[in-house]
Amino acid sequence: MARLTLFGPAREAAGRKNDTLDGATLATVLDAAVLRYGAAFQTILTSSQVWVNGEPADVNDPVGADDEISVLPPVSGG
């Protein structure tokens, strides 16, 4: 289980900014997110970076209740 924070297009596609999802690894949490939010979110997730606790992470990394997962779509600042 882990906390999820979604930004920009990912937040809009999911219809929420924060969520808590089950899963023992990053990959299983993201699978649960796609199941919950649907195809539009899945499309955005494909091109996004997923970070854990403010650092780039591997999908096989274990995650727990204290971990914060961020979904960061391609950026458009400036």
Added chain:
Amino acid sequence: MARLTLFGPAREAAGRKNDTLDGATLATVLDAAVLRYGAAFQTILTSSQVWVNGEPADVNDPVGADDEISVLPPVSGG
């Protein structure tokens, strides 16, 4: 005879901004200027551009009472 306008270091070396000097060509007017203003002016003149009526000129160009000669030392704007 022609009117002379001096700028920056050339003005300071000559001790004046404007003058009227005898001479039928640009060269003879400048010779008269060196005679009148001295060595410090001559040194600056060597590295300066001399324009007539707002355009670059040749030292052999004839000049008359209606012509304005500008002495433009190396620049330091900005």
Added chain:
Amino acid sequence: MKRMSSTPASDWILLTQDQLSVGEAMAWATRANCGAIVTFSGIVRDHSEAQENVTALEYEADEELADRRMREIAGEARARWPEIVTVVLHHRVGRVALSEPSVLVVVASPHRNEAFEAARFCIDTLKRSVPMWKREYWPGGSAWSEETSPLLDVHDP
């Protein structure tokens, strides 16, 4: 990672909902040993690649990471151009009206070459390494900007 609690006196990094002030930023950046100040202002433009009639933009950030990244950009600029004296990086979040600045870069330096180079580096790097998303508004609608780039590291070439 925790947000840095103090800012070096020579960098002014800011994410804000308030209007940006170039004059205030330049006054802050001016130092007696500086002969050159270069500023870049990113302005809300009335059109984009996708829309002919943009009326406003809205910026959303991962604020903690954006703040950290903007500090890293200033630090990297100092590493590349050690002569530069002060660096300002300000970015709006939330709604920004037409012709208002959304981003501001100020670099002050003894000489102009370093100020130009570092300012250019800062805005180019900010655009690809700061987690920020832009929504375009037009009469009757809005959408996320299609002019995106993958989030890169500050140190990526």
Added chain:
Amino acid sequence: MKRMSSTPASDWILLTQDQLSVGEAMAWATRANCGAIVTFSGIVRDHSEAQENVTALEYEADEELADRRMREIAGEARARWPEIVTVVLHHRVGRVALSEPSVLVVVASPHRNEAFEAARFCIDTLKRSVPMWKREYWPGGSAWSEETSPLLDVHDP
């Protein structure tokens, strides 16, 4: 040659004894179709190559030729970067105090690349093609700047 009597609405060329205002120049330069404004301010610095303790500068110009040359520089920038929308070139004459701007360049453009390139071109070209002479003041003395370059044409490479 006579001084031009009218200024195109998209260039603001000025020689003045008054303080320069970046804010005023940027407000003037802002257009709805511009997404980028780059400014360069040349500031009176507390030292030069020759002097460790500069307290002020004094600028003297061939004002008629300087005005013409500054207009030519703006025109040449437009020829090289046709995308740019507004160009500001302001230069002080007379005494300028420490940390005040002596010269100001502002370029507004739809995109930033042209704004950076054109602003850099304008200040580089101004420094070698505008007839302007700088006197340095320090406690107890003054002298013409030793950092000079031969007067070149705007179009010289």
